[in-house]
Every structure is written in structure tokens, then in C-alpha cells.
Amino acid sequence: MSQQSEMHLFAPGHSGCPGCAPSTVLIHVVDTLGKDIIVVNATGCMEITSSQYPHSAWRVPYIHSLFENAPAVASGISAALKAKGNHHTKVVVIAGDGSTYDIAFGSLSGMLERGDDVIYCCYDNELYANTGVQKSGATPIGAATTTSQAGKVHHGKEKERKPIVEIAAAHNIPYAASASIAFVADFQAKLKKAAQISGSKFITVNAPCALGAGFDGSISMKVARLAVQSRMWFLFEYENGFFKLNFNPKVAKPVAEYMQLQKRFRHLTPEEIEKIQKLCDHHYIEMLERQKASDAKKIVFDAVTQPPSTPPASPSAPAAPKT
Amino acid sequence: MIKTTNGATALAETAKNCEPEVVAGYPITPTTHVVEEMNRYYANGETKSFIAVESEFSALSALIGGAAAGARTFTATGSQGLLLMHEVLFCSSGMRLPIVMVVGNRSVSAPLSIWNDEQDSVSQRDTGWIQLYAKNNQEASDALIQAYFIAEKTFIPVMVCVDGHFLTHTTEQVDIPSKDEIKRFLPPFKPMVTLDPDQPLSMGVYAAPAYYQEFRMDLHSDLEKSAAVISDAGKRFGQVFGRSYGLVEEYHVKDAKEVLVGLGSAMENVKAAVDEMRKQGKKVGALHVRVLRPFPREELRRILSGKHVGVIDRALSPGAQPPLFTEIVEALQGTSSTVSSFFGALGGRTLKIQESKQLFEKMSKGKALKEWITVTVEKNEAEIETC
Numbered sequence: 001m002s003q004q005s006e007m008h009l010f011a012p013g014h015s016g017c018p019g020c021a022p023s024t025v026l027i028h029v030v031d032t033l034g035k036d037i038i039v040v041n042a043t044g045c046m047e048i049t050s051s052q053y054p055h056s057a058w059r060v061p062y063i064h065s066l067f068e069n070a071p072a073v074a075s076g077i078s079a080a081l082k083a084k085g086n087h088h089t090k091v092v093v094i095a096g097d098g099s100t101y102d103i104a105f106g107s108l109s110g111m112l113e114r115g116d117d118v119i120y121c122c123y124d125n126e127l128y129a130n131t132g133v134q135k136s137g138a139t140p141i142g143a144a145t146t147t148s149q150a151g152k153v154h155h156g157k158e159k160e161r162k163p164i165v166e167i168a169a170a171h172n173i174p175y176a177a178s179a180s181i182a183f184v185a186d187f188q189a190k191l192k193k194a195a196q197i198s199g200s201k202f203i204t205v206n207a208p209c210a211l212g213a214g215f216d217g218s219i220s221m222k223v224a225r226l227a228v229q230s231r232m233w234f235l236f237e238y239e240n241g242f243f244k245l246n247f248n249p250k251v252a253k254p255v256a257e258y259m260q261l262q263k264r265f266r267h268l269t270p271e272e273i274e275k276i277q278k279l280c281d282h283h284y285i286e287m288l289e290r291q292k293a294s295d296a297k298k299i300v301f302d303a304v305t306q307p308p309s310t311p312p313a314s315p316s317a318p319a320a321p322k323t
Numbered sequence: 324m325i326k327t328t329n330g331a332t333a334l335a336e337t338a339k340n341c342e343p344e345v346v347a348g349y350p351i352t353p354t355t356h357v358v359e360e361m362n363r364y365y366a367n368g369e370t371k372s373f374i375a376v377e378s379e380f381s382a383l384s385a386l387i388g389g390a391a392a393g394a395r396t397f398t399a400t401g402s403q404g405l406l407l408m409h410e411v412l413f414c415s416s417g418m419r420l421p422i423v424m425v426v427g428n429r430s431v432s433a434p435l436s437i438w439n440d441e442q443d444s445v446s447q448r449d450t451g452w453i454q455l456y457a458k459n460n461q462e463a464s465d466a467l468i469q470a471y472f473i474a475e476k477t478f479i480p481v482m483v484c485v486d487g488h489f490l491t492h493t494t495e496q497v498d499i500p501s502k503d504e505i506k507r508f509l510p511p512f513k514p515m516v517t518l519d520p521d522q523p524l525s526m527g528v529y530a531a532p533a534y535y536q537e538f539r540m541d542l543h544s545d546l547e548k549s550a551a552v553i554s555d556a557g558k559r560f561g562q563v564f565g566r567s568y569g570l571v572e573e574y575h576v577k578d579a580k581e582v583l584v585g586l587g588s589a590m591e592n593v594k595a596a597v598d599e600m601r602k603q604g605k606k607v608g609a610l611h612v613r614v615l616r617p618f619p620r621e622e623l624r625r626i627l628s629g630k631h632v633g634v635i636d637r638a639l640s641p642g643a644q645p646p647l648f649t650e651i652v653e654a655l656q657g658t659s660s661t662v663s664s665f666f667g668a669l670g671g672r673t674l675k676i677q678e679s680k681q682l683f684e685k686m687s688k689g690k691a692l693k694e695w696i697t698v699t700v701e702k703n704e705a706e707i708e709t710c
Contacts, residue, residue: 038518053534056525061518063391064527065414069384075374076345076388083344083371089520110377
């Protein structure tokens with residue numbers, strides 16, 4: 001174990017729960033991006049469990065400031081590195097969905113609009129776990145939390161989550177992606193891609209909370225995988241304005257199969273589950289349409305932006321469209 | 324170089340000459356000009372960065388990142404902007420980051436007012452920052468240079484508080500040292516620790532009950548000890564530039580029976596009142612509290628013992644005695660001083676020479692007073708549009 005753990009830049013011995021998927025996110029982020037990074041962590045589970053004085057699980061430089069300012073802190077670090085002529089060290093924000101979708105939303109939007117050179121990685125467990133399971137802007141419709149309770153009148157969260165990747169992409173940043181901790185190769189590829197691009201990069205990675213969603217920690221990866229397989233969560237990316245759906249099996253698992261593993265959905269009636277199934281189907285069609293539209297755009301874009309390799313052979317040859 | 328300029332522009336030029344590596348800015352009256360000037364320097368390649376943040380909260384947060392990465396930092400704000408930073412103020416001092424910020428003092432909403440009093444920064448006195456106040460723009464510019472010296476020696480952030488409009492928008496002659504001149508006083512910033520991949524460490528960690536209080540005790544005692552560094556900075560500054568500073572500034576205090584004590588530009592008017600009254604043979608004096616944090620308790624006790632002290636508060640603690648008054652009463656406990664409290668001159672009103680003289684007259688009767696400073700303002704004066 002010790003030999004194995006020495007290889008990780010996020011060390012064992014932190015106080016994350018057994019089966020904590022977000023902790024696994026941290027391992028992949030730092031191991032994939034390597035030693036030449038500075039981690040900016042927002043307040044949350046991953047901060048509390050990784051850096052309790054006088055201990056720290058981080059083998060890379062790490063800073064935590066507040067809940068709602070990690071993007072701005074990262075902007076400041078990025079500016080300092082540039083001012084000092086350091087153009088190689090990557091600045092990486094690691095923040096939960098409570099921070100990303102809600103309290104740091106303005107700060108995040110500011111950073112993305114400025115295009116500061118930062119990789120922003122949200123570990124998305126779809127709730128406020130650190131304060132004991134409250135709903136966030138990432139909590140899926142129907143899910144019960146302590147602030148979207150399943151009662152006699154109200155049955156869990158009544159509205160869908162924010163489309164955070166689309167919102168990030170709408171800032172015209174070069175890279176925005178959705179990943180899952182159960183699809184590690186895809187997640188790592190996205191991190192590597194982000195590391196090659198200058199400007200603001202945004203990745204949210206679905207990493208379910210065993211405690212918050214109500215399942216045993218031994219099945220965290222199974223739950224995460226089912227979220228994608230049931231189309232409750234999509235793997236996709238926006239690269240320079242072009243969309244790509246990264247995982248598209250012909251047949252999806254029913255959302256009920258994903259939901260039945262988790263206490264947070266137990267209160268839902270078959271009719272309510274059916275409604276959520278329809279929403280997922282609807283979103284899947286949207287994804288396909290987005291892919292089609294992006295492919296069509298790519299064809300036009302290539303035609304417009306790529307100059308002809310050789311001059312027209314004859315006057316009758318069609319001229320390349322002007323940019 | 325002596326320039327005739329407004330306070331905001333003078334402060335921006337001074338800041339630029341201190342060569343901050345990370346500058347973040349968000350507009351707010353009365354420090355918008357400072358931010359605009361810093362951006363102009365950046366646009367012309369005279370400074371290395373300008374982060375046009377989306378809020379004051381992010382402005383100070385960006386400086387946390389910058390300072391943690393080993394950069395000298397700068398921003399300017401006031402009023403609502405400073406209040407929005409409240410949480411970040413605690414965080415930056417707790418993390419012991421030597422950030423320097425100009426505060427253009429302005430009243431706080433509601434009701435909305437863009438004019439001057441000192442409620443904004445006085446309300447931040449418990450955030451663990453060093454607070455320097457200026458009576459005029461020369462002092463403000465000089466305090467800013469000293470702020471970097473102090474912050475980088477003590478690892479405690481410093482705010483330089485400058486009365487909005489009365490100073491930021493007032494044109495005066497200011498001697499602004501050049502970069503080279505500043506280097507004769509201010510050594511390069513050498514952080515104790517920094518975010519460095521070659522030497523990874525964790526900053527801003529979580530402290531359980533077994534450790535939390537020790538961090539706060541350190542900050543408290545280091546704030547107290549910083550008084551010596553501030554005094555030293557004021558003396559060294561005088562050796563280089565010919566203008567020396569202490570924790571407080573006395574004006575005809577030694578033989579005075581009545582002394583008015585306060586913060587900021589109003590004290591210039593009090594000094595003028597002292598001059599006029601001294602001509603009439605009245606033994607009055609003025610004392611400017613240049614450093615509110617750390618509170619110069621011992622100096623005040625030594626200087627003011629036995630006198631009738633009138634404390635001017637241009638900030639309130641609604642439902643309690645005014646803040647500066649309370650602290651001076653505590654400092655003078657057990658002495659034979661009489662302490663009067665004069666509070667008000669808020670939201671664009673200030674203590675003028677005439678009112679200052681009236682306060683001295685009232686104090687001369689010997690009784691301790693507690694009353695509002697009710698400076699009347701012409702209505703049309705209050706309706707003037709601003710930028």
C-alpha cells in the first residue's frame with residue numbers, strides 16, 4: 001500500500017468517508033496534471049478532509065481561502081505567476097458543486113469571462129455534503145435533501161439542476177466538459193486536454209456522495225456509472241465552440257435502476273419516476289440535436305476558415321467562400 | 324516629484340511606483356479613479372497585471388492568491404465595497420498575507436450616500452488589519468509606501484484610509500517619490516513561504532479547536548507588536564524623505580487643557596481651529612490618531628493623561644457609545660482625564676473650523692459632554708451629482 005500511495009500526489013490518510021467518490025476525483029486530478037501545479041480549493045468536504053492542521057494530504061502546493069472565492073484566488077495566482085515569468089505552472093481550482101453552482105457562481109463567471117489561465121474542476125456530488133446534505137444548484141430533480149425534503153406536500157427538489165457546463169461554455173471559453181468518476185479514462189483525457197489549452201477551462205465531474213445520496217460506499221462507482229448509463233448524467237465537451245457527446249450507447253438503462261440504489265429518490269412515486277425518465281429522454285434528444293448542429297457548423301467552419309491548398313486550376317472552379 | 328493632483332491620482336501613482344505585481348480593481352466611488360489609473364498604467368505596460376474583477380469580494384480574493392504566490396499586491400475600495408470584502412478581510416489577515424489596500428472612506432447604505440464619513444473602515448477594525456489614516460494627500464501617499472514596508476515586515480495586511488471626496492477628489496500638491504526613490508526605503512518583497520511546486524506546502528488549512536485559538540492569539544499579539552514596526556517605518560521614512568510619522572500626531576498638545584482627538588481629514592480643520600484659538604490665548608490642542616489598529620493605547624495614555632479630551636467619532640456603534648470614544652476612555656482609565664464624546668458629521672458632513680472652535684468652547688467649561696456634531700449642510704450642496 002505504501003509504495004502505491006507514494007505514487008499519488010494526493011496522499012492517503014485524509015478523513016474522507018469510505019467510498020468517497022470526490023476524494024477519488026482529487027487523486028485523478030493531481031496525478032493526471034502532475035507536480036507542476038498549484039491547487040486552489042474552495043471550502044467544502046474535500047478541504048476539510050484533506051487539510052486539517054497540522055496534517056495535509058497534498059503533495060502539491062495547496063491553498064484554501066473561502067467558500068465563494070476560489071476562482072478569484074486562482075486568478076490572482078495566475079497573474080502572479082505571469083508577472084514572475086512562470087509560464088509553466090498550472091493553476092487548478094478544485095471546488096464542490098455548492099461552491100461552483102451557487103455561492104461562487106459570480107466569482108466563477110468573472111474568471112471565465114476574463115479568460116484567466118486556470119483549470120477549474122468541480123467535483124459534483126449534487127449537494128452540500130459538508131454541512132450535512134442540503135440541496136444545491138446541482139441537485140437533480142426529485143432528490144430529497146434536508147432543504148428539499150420529501151414531505152406530504154413537496155416531494156424533494158422540484159426543479160432541474162443548472163446546466164453548468166453549458167453556462168460555462170457560454171462564456172466563450174476554449175474548453176468546457178462534463179465527466180464522471182466512473183469513466184476515468186474519459187476524465188483523464190479531459191484533464192490532459194485542458195492542461196494543453198491556455199485560458200479558462202471548466203470540467204465538472206460527477207462523483208456521488210454515499211452519505212448524501214444514501215447508498216453504501218462500496219457501490220459509489222456503480223452509482224456513478226449508472227448515472228451516465230441511465231442518461232441522468234451526460235459525458236460531453238465543448239472545445240472551441242464545438243460540441244461532442246463522448247458517450248452514446250444505443251440503449252440506456254432505465255432511470256429507475258439508477259434511482260433505486262439511492263435513498264434520496266425512495267419517496268418518488270412510479271409516476272414521478274416516469275416524469276424524470278421523460279426529462280432524461282428529452283435531454284438525450286437535445287444532446288443528439290446539439291451534436292448534429294455542431295457537426296453541421298464544423299463543416300461550414302472548415303470550409304470558411306481553411307484556405308484552398310492549391311490555387312484554382314481553372315477559372316470555372318468554385319472560389320473558396322470568403323471569411 | 325511634486326505634482327498638483329487629486330488624492331486618487333496621487334495614490335494610484337504612488338501605488339504604481341511601489342511596483343505591485345498583482346493589481347485587482349473594481350470601481351466604486353470614491354476610489355474609482357485609483358482603479359482607472361491603475362488600469363491605465365497596465366494598458367501602457369507600466370504595471371505587470373490588472374485583474375478587472377466582477378466584485379470587491381473577488382478583488383481582495385485575487386490579492387490573496389497573488390500574495391500567496393509571492394507577489395506584492397494592490398487594490399482600492401471603500402464603503403459598500405469594503406463591506407462586501409468583510410469576510411475576505413478576516414481571511415487575508417488570518418492567512419498572514421501582506422496585502423496593501425487603499426480605502427476611500429465613504430458612508431454606508433442605507434440610506435445610500437456616496438459621501439464621506441469613516442463608518443466603513445472603522446467597522447472593519449476587528450478584522451486583523453493594520454489601519455493607517457491620513458489627514459491630507461501627502462500623508463496618504465506617504466502612508467501607502469510605508470504600508471508595504473509594514474505589511475511585508477509583519478505579514479499583516481494594511482489598509483490606508485483616506486477620506487473620500489475630501490481627499491480623494493481634492494487637488495493638492497503632493498510629493499510622489501519615484502520608483503528609484505521608493506527603493507531607497509522599501510526593500511523588495513521576500514515572502515516567508517509561497518505556493519511553489521518545488522516546495523509544496525498547504526496554506527489556509529482547517530484548524531480544529533485544539534489549534535484554532537493559537538492562530539488567533541498569534542495574530543493578536545503580532546498586531547500589538549506591529550506598533551514598533553509602524554513607528555520604525557515612520558522614522559525611516561523621515562530619514563529618506565524628510566517627513567517622519569508616529570502612531571499619533573500631536574499638535575500643541577503638551578500644554579493644552581482641551582484636546583480634540585480624531586481620525587482623518589477633519590483633523591486638519593481642528594488644527595486650524597487650534598491655531599485660531601491659540602491666537603486668542605486659549606490652551607487647546609489636536610491629536611490625530613494616525614494608527615487605529617494596532618490601537619496606540621500607551622501613547623494616548625501618556626500624552627492625554629490629565630487633559631480634557633474630546634473624541635470625535637465620524638462612525639457610530641448604534642445603540643452603544645461611539646467606537647473611538649470607547650477605546651480612548653479605556654486607555655485613559657484611572658487617569659484624571661475628562662473625556663467628552665462628539666459624534667456625527669456623517670454622510671458628507673465634516674467638522675469645519677467653526678464647529679471645531681465651538682467644541683473647544685464647550686469643553687472649556689470642564690464637564691464631560693456627549694453630543695452629536697450637527698454640521699448643517701446647504702440642501703443644494705447635498706444634491707450635487709457625482710461621477
